[in-house]
Amino acid sequence: MSRKLSKHSENVSFQRLKNVQKLLKDNSIDCLLCIQGIDSWYNEGMQEFANYLLLDFFDSYRQDLLSTGSEDDILDDLVLCIKTDSVDICCNPINYRLFLPYFAAWPNFRVFCLSESQYGNQESVLEEFKVKSFVSMLSKCKHVAVPYFSKSQLGESTFDKMKVEKWPLIQAYALEGYGRGIFFTLVHDVIDASLLLSEISGRFDAVSTEKLISEQLLIFESQWEGLGKAVDVARLNKFADGFTDADVIESLHTYYRHGTVGVEPRQEEACFWLKPFCFMGLHTQDIVKRNQAGQPIRADILTAGLSSTQALHMICHGVAPKSGFMCTRTYFFDSSALPPPVGSEVEYRKPDVEQLSRAYKAAIEVTLKSIDEYSTSLQHSQVTEKAKKNVVSKLQKFMDCRKLELEVKLETKLFDGRLESAVDGKAPHTIFVMSVIINNIPSCTATGKSLGAVAFSESFLLSTIKYEKVVGGVPGIHSEVLILTQNVPRWQTWNISSEFEELSSTVEQFIDYKSQDNLSDSIGEFLVDGQPIDIISPYAWMQPIPCRLFLYSEAVIVANDSFGTFTLAKESLKSAHFYDGGGRSVPAFVTFYTSLDLQTKLPTQLQNTSRMVVISISPRSKAYKQFFEQVFEAWKRQEGSDFALSMEETLPESLKAIYEKVAASFKLKLSRPLSKVSYHGTSYPEGQLLNHTGSVFFSSIPYTNLHVY
16 A cells, blocks of 8 residues: 655655754754554654654555555554654564655664564564664663644643653563663653644645645635525525524634534634634624624624615635634625616616725735735835835725724734734744735715725745845845635625616616517627626736626627626727637637726726726637637628727737636646636646745755755
């Protein structure tokens, strides 16, 4: 039975051993003793440490054994004695073959192991060999450390070295003829190193990052999808049974509770970020204070807004219970604006939603920019202060920023689960959380009233290498960032207002116009019949929005199950451009350039100074085929009009990076159809961060060049 190792395993196995040896040296400890199986009464701390050092070997191998119905006692015969410059290993000839790929990366190790023929003899011979090997391994060690407690047991009780004395192998140490004939704790000073080890075992490296992405991150994303589904179901029923913040967050709460079963809650877990929550409408105001106070709020979506009207937005926060990464999102229950249907003068605009949308857009952009800036400077104070100024700069044209209350935090996740502010100049190998909260956003329609708050946060990993330039000796930082929660939708809108229902019903007439001949004059010939496409936001931070495209000779209608349907009248379009990426094996981008008037009537997340509306069409799809067979002919340049659909060989600079991400995601889906694929093209398990983290040993000594991976 073999286990496939990560390509980073050799480096990481070496890194983890060196981290432990450095800890021993720094604390004047002669050796760290790790005894597996019945010889330590299956001590949890011992098992957890061995699992860390051997890259989760025991977890994965025991799963394999369970699936085959085999016994796992062959793993029991393992004793590790780690010293500052060497490692002694006692094992049997069967598990030796299993452990060797991990030991092979360790320098200066010595193995105590019987031959296969000797191993088949009487059990007493085996036990005698183990005890004598154990005595030899510890012969020159006075100060002996043991990983007695697992992380979940830390703080539950105090360490008692006499409990170690009761372990079978430790008791055998005192036997005449086998051992030294004296109690173990009289010869060796036994100390517990659980707390020290928890600090280094909590660091992220290439292997733990790989596991985090492939296992815990996918579960978190699927649970977050439950949040959107809950809103969708209630919306179909028109919220007839009521719909509260508890209903929204139920899937994330259940996921968190199940993941923390058996874990004693700490006092710090009253902290804002450490538990899932949801607040709607006006109840988003001062969410930090509300959540810390543990105030139970059951706000209903239809009454949580100004003057007990419909809530315009909600803030949702999710936490992964085991690894502790988290994210915060603000979602909306109405669009800021929608273009009127063809032939209609009805204007759909919600100034308060637009006000909230602008603030949330600023929070997203400032958060992501701050993460980038911190990764290259490691200056926490400078980055957070600049972030506050950037928020004000983005919003001062639209609101009185003197009344805003800003909370900007850049924090790191400690080994015991708590959060603390990042420290200037240091980049611990742990999870970072960057958050921006904008409180007290003023209403545009109710003078002196507040709409509540918006919030956004991301969890990310950061790998840094300090270096000195050969010329001049100027220090620098080379870094790679992976935003763990980047796949959690950053923007979501559900239109639930009665005004939208009226507008939507009007647009639906055009979609079903085949049965209504009197409408054909206003929208023209039917060209694309509701085919799936993606709306591409002009902002690189926003994921594509799945929609259906209804295209006519005189209008474009885009329908989305959540935010509804909107129309782009051809008379409001300046031009249209088709880019096929150089072939029919990659997605195509269709870019519509709109009038300024139409641009201001689009939802906030689609508005841009370039006045573009961009859609992505999959190659070989029916929509792709219909463009070549029908749309190009119908939209060719006509006399007296400058409008036409043209084939382009290049994209505008502002769209090139976005197209590369969409194309990379599409190719990844083709190569891995059953896997969860990131829109950002993060090609797990490959990726720059894994290579970056796996290439270097964690060190504070600067490199003299950057050619390290």
